[in-house]
Amino acid sequence: MMADASKQVNLTIDGKPVAVPEGTTVLQACEQAGSPVPFYCYHPGLSIAGNCRICLVEIAGTPKLQISCYTRAAEGMVVSTTSDKSLKGRKDVLEFLLANHPLDCPVCDQAGECWLQDYYMQHGLYDPKFNETKVKKPKAVPIGPTVMLDAERCILCSRCVRFTDEVSKTGELGIFNRGDHAEVGVYPGVELKNNYAGNVVDICPVGALTDRDFRFKCRVWYLGSTPSVCNGCSRGCNIDIHYNREQKDRPHIAGGARIMRLKPRFNADVNQWWMCDIGRYGYKRLDTHRLLLTEKRQNGTRHPVPWGEALDAVGAQLQKLREAKQLDQVGVILSSHLTNEDLFAAKRFFHALGVTQVVFQRPKSGAADTLLLEADRSPNARGAQALGLAEGAEELLQRAKQQQLKTLIIFTQDLTELFGQARVAEALKPVEMVIFIGPNTHPTAQLADIVLPSCAYAEKDGTFTNSQGRVQRLHAAVLPAGESRPEWMIFSALGTKLNIEALPGDAPALFTALAKAEPAFAGLSYAAVGDQGAWLANAH
């Protein structure tokens, strides 16, 4: 399908003149013209199958209706998406698609986001003629750890099969048998078990493939959606965070869970339409072992204390060291899980205070794959680098062990995963005050004398910079859990205590200051970053 995209073709769609690059399909042109055509099998990220036939349009001079997903826009073409003929064509196709469909909407998890339901509103027959016994096919078949198949609901659009052939290249799925007995399935004895399996649920336009994790947790009309960025690796896949927006009136949903699922959000330069399952189900970590209260160690054991008391203790410690000119005995281990804004606030704060031993640490890396997943399992190492922060906690741990540190402030990361429990414990032991700031507890956090609970990424406004150098925006989808606060707010409070020049008071203001102060971010703004991100000055 080679075409010269620089050449434009002019056509008329529903009476409106449209110019599109050569090679554009009629379906895409219709979308551009504001006359969207329904479709099932078409997916911009997959090859064209042309099998569902719902995208039929009338093209002047062509006796038969044409599928707009496959037909190329041509100079002078006159397309109607609303003529009686094309409307009837689509209505007829929808009638066929529903002929053997079980119509079990009330118990279908797809209800509310089902394209059969959606298109029926406009293209429904409302007076069905089908009066025969429907073809029976397997229902509620777990075809892998995360995906459930209902073959009766399937409209055989083959999107999922094309996905496993063309995108994940894992080939587990096929359409077996023929005619109206054709059914989608996994190869007998094989599971749909690859790191991209969840995407088949996203692209299934009907209730044939549902997410075993999400199934029956929440009706989709109770979901709110907030654009964000996955924090599972340095790729920074664009996502939408789906949360229970009825938390107040329906707190019982999914046992009170706040975040229900993550969905990939299209970004041509980052993740296209996809995300990996490690990222997709990573939301579960968010509220697991969550730190909800500030804590302080007294007489060997830690107890919850009010924020004020904990901050006083930290402030007093830093003030003591400042007065004693012992700030060279303070170490700070930031995390590549923090936003650019948080890292910038940290950098400003410690610089103003006079602490110089400030580094950032990545989490333990994992295996990368060739599609999206990257070895660095944190979202913002590139951002930390761009802010000029040194990397690696090992040297500081060494100094701590050698009794050269009186205070160590550790953000987010579980250092024991990287350096081992014994080594971390041994290193932290001589340190007068270990402060942990992060959203979740773990063996490292448990060694701290002071714990300040911070917000998880889904509770934050801000930006991450992915490994390509793309600055991408995240928005708070849910309120901070417990008493957790964003890191920048903690620095702000400590700054007041320590008479440090006031830091900007929220994420947007911080980003403005950051863009002004940091050459790598020069020229960027939230407006420029938008919902698709923007490159660092030196990204390429």
Added chain:
Amino acid sequence: MSAAALKQLDAAAAEILAQYDQKRAATLPLLRLAQDTLGYVSPAVEQWVAQQVGVAPAHIHEVVTFYTLYHQQPVGKYHIQVCHNIACALRGGDAYLASIGERLGLKPGQTTADGKYTLSAVECLCACEQAPMMQVNDSYVGPITPAVIDTLLQSPEQLTELPLLYRGTVGLQAAVLSARFNVRDAEKIETYVRDNGYQAARKALTEMSPAQVIDEVTKSNLRGLGGAGFPTGKKWSFIPKDSSKPKYLVVNADEGEPGTIKDRYLLTKDPHRLIEGIIIAAYATGVRKAYIYIRGEYAYPAKVLQQAVDEAKKYGFLGSRIFNTDHTLEIVVHRGAGAYICGEETALLTSLEGGKGFPRLKPPFPALAGLFACPTVVNNVETLACVPSIIQRGAEWFAKLGVPKAGGTRLFSLSGHVQKPGLYEASQGVTLRQLIDAAGGVAPGRQVKAVIPGGISAKILRADELDVKMDFDSLIAAGTMAGSAGIVVMDDTTCMVRALWYAGKFFGHESCGQCSPCREGTGWMFKVIDRILRGEGREQDLDTVLSIAGNMEGRTICVFADAAAWPAQSYIAKFRDEFVYHIKEKRCNVGAQPAVAAH
């Protein structure tokens, strides 16, 4: 089924793989190899094939479940496959199917406890002239009589391949395509060469340029005899002269249109005529490799054809430096696996490439991107069989044999209620009545009621429409089509509801399932017709059938849905009263004809 047993097939598999320009294309023959050796296609076989051709096992399983000839469970020593389509039904096929089932205590799909017999009801095997017939393992057997059933059950090893029923010409001075059908050992190269065989190919390759060959074929008015009637010379001219990719000729020998038997005759009686046609076509289009896709059930024709290809190679008509020219040609005989849709040219290509027989979106057309995405000309067996005569005797002579826009003669298959069913050759301009008369008409005391003029897809004609000429354009003008020239005659004992039931069953069974209107529509339509036939019809059912037919027509990737719609539309239009009677009275108003009206 052990890995060791499959390991032993590796050498044979390598030979098969070597015939194909892409490994995946060996999928169907490798499955056949394993099934022939091991009895059925087990998961181990699927995985072995998947590994051999380099695709995911899921895609091999798709293929295995798509085609009817692969067995996922062992079948009996004798696999009885009784035709359950219209032509056999008109001659009592269903009664014999029931009788065999009764005597073996089997329903279709079952195997006797001793593992000796499996009984299946299958769609048209394209031996309609010998109706009612069946296939037992690889052999075609028919017509079925009580005596044949006795042999089947007592000494099945004595069953023999059914004979051909070539009946001669109608209104021709001399036979063209069937000229050698009565020659003894006609399929052997010695007789073919003796009868001036391969002289046309010699002439084309040594005395004519490719352009001259195309020009001659164009002037002959030869049109595609698979059914579409596209001008052959024009089709050849679409093949790009300069192509960086290899070019292919694919011969459509996937005869499957119910009521059609012609290619089986050409393949078994005069295979060298086809090969010679292939040599000339390949020369004209710059092709160096041809694949003959022959329907899977045609075991005997495939065997004869393969022998002929081997002979031609031995004689130097195939291979390199044919007739001492630079022309090179290799022919691979490729067997299908049981799917009517593979007769559609793009489905045939997808199938040949090792996939399910899914028709392709067009454009691109095969002439630019066909087999392995390379320029490909797809021609029917009969079309190519005309070519040697055109080159030898000239375009003008050939054109004159036919009508102004369709040159030459055709092989007409006559079946159903005629007294002398069989294969006839006649001019394109012959009338339907002349053909039926030549076939002895219907039995004394009976009247012609309806005629399918061009295979089951063609719209039906009534007794008052028999004077139509059988060329493409005349039949289009008569509201139907010439199709594959498979003529099925129904006399006045035929129940038209039941006749449509067979068409509906056929299309429901054969829809590939790709496009939603056809996948859902064919099955739905059949269910409604079945209900009417069972006496459970409702007043609105005819409107529903017509609406289903109209709504699938022209809305799909290929014309299969249209072909499924046409019988329904025409049977109801022309015999509406009969349908209405069925619905209102819950019974049939047609006199008793065994098995066709007996319901």
